[in-house]
Amino acid sequence: MGRAPCCEKMGMKRGPWTPEEDQILINYIHLYGHSNWRALPKHAGLLRCGKSCRLRWINYLRPDIKRGNFTPQEEETIINLHESLGNRWSAIAAKLPGRTDNEIKNVWHTHLKKRVNKKQNNGGDTKDINGINETSQTTKHDEDKESMIVETTTSPQQFSSSITTFDISNNEIMSYEDISALVDESFWSDFVSVDNSNHHKEKKLEEDWEGLLDRNIKINSYNNSELYNDDMEFWFELFTSNRRIEEFSDIPEC
DNA sequence: AACATGGTCAACCGCTAGTTA
DNA sequence: ATAACTAGCGGTTGACCATGT
Incomplete structure (x- = not known):
């Protein structure tokens, strides 16, 4: 063919x-x-x-x-998902409303990969990514996810940016x-x-x-x-x- | 001020999987 | 069964911008 x-x-x-x-x-x-x-x-x-x-x-x-910078929560999600899914950017994007696979791929190569490598070289404390205490953030994290979805469809800023x-x-x-x-x-x-x-x-x-x-x-x-x-x-x-x-x-x- | 270097990100390329005739 | 075609995916490129020297 x-x-x-x-x-x-x-x-x-x-x-x-x-x-x-x-x-x-x-x-x-x-x-x-x-x-x-x-x-x-x-x-x-x-x-x-x-x-x-x-x-x-x-x-x-x-x-x-959704335009604009990735939130620490989003970055954390990407890192976690990448750990389990690998370079399956579309699968990762599916878990992040309003984010595209291309955008996630870019942010991984430009920021997150380095951060993860650095962390691994330092012995890797996975509990605190980006200065966020995971334990104390768990509930807030979920709330943020919810509001993130709402914002995705309501905020005019995403377009003005x-x-x-x-x-x-x-x-x-x-x-x-x-x-x-x-x-x-x-x-x-x-x-x-x-x-x-x-x-x-x-x-x-x-x-x-x-x-x-x-x-x-x-x-x-x-x-x-x-x-x-x-x-x-x-x-x-x-x-x-x-x-x-x-x-x-x-x-x-x- | 001028140039070099590195980071960022939109867009493209080439491949694969799925669908249709 | 298979050839022809399309959509989608991940990797890569290149233009632009910021920062450093």
């Missing part, structure tokens, strides 16, 4: 993502989900390979990503309400079960998307100072509203 080519190398853009590309990707996934990464960039109008889009979404754009923001709330570009207007109640169930032969429905979806894309590209006015404020409000509102979270959770997992 021959290895399938990752993507068409010719004409595919590489390197850091621009805010425009991020916005296109996030808007597209809001509308259609990501059932087929390979086809996604073509339909979304992105000059990226599907793999790159997937990585960008999973490691950076996903709404439940991100380099990239999206002006989805800006009326001139594309508000969530705009997207919702395009996406009626039955959209997701219809879309998820869409029959490939149903060209009419697909055509309509394409038209909706192209209209959205057109608007965003035409405007092409990135005023970052405004963007940050509006963006933060948007995400805060989005993730503090149960109704919206439910709607958002309809995006199919891959």
Whole structure:
């Protein structure tokens, strides 16, 4: 069996993502989900390979990503899990809500590995990692885990700390309400079960998307100072509203 | 001030496993 | 059964930044 080519190398853009590309990707996934990464960039109008889009979404754009420094508790968890799981970063990430395997891998190689090695060389007192007394921290640790999960879905800071923001709330570009207007109640169930032969429905979806894309590209006015404020409000509102979270959770997992 | 060095992290590469036709 | 394809994973790279000399 021959290895399938990752993507068409010719004409595919590489390197850091621009805010425009991020916005296109996030808007597209809001509308259609990501059932087929390979086809996604073509339909979304992105000059990226599907793999790159997937990585960008999973490691950076996903709404439940928790940004910022790892807490001592998280670091402790990583060290403990690494001891039992080894370099299975995705398995470790599964135990840390809002953290990606890539991020955990990075923090392991840059901080934690050294710390563990040092500890082992010193004879290793495993009770106090990062200056934390494990015994006294146990209950607090569990509480922190709980609050960590809540924060993951409610804190607007995780988005404001991100380099990239999206002006989805800006009326001139594309508000969530705009997207919702395009996406009626039955959209997701219809879309998820869409029959490939149903060209009419697909055509309509394409038209909706192209209209959205057109608007965003035409405007092409990135005023970052405004963007940050509006963006933060948007995400805060989005993730503090149960109704919206439910709607958002309809995006199919891959 | 200029350069060297090391740390950080986003993104890419190549492989494997799973799924579909 | 198997070829073709996709998603996901872990390792690696390279750009950028901070700090040291």
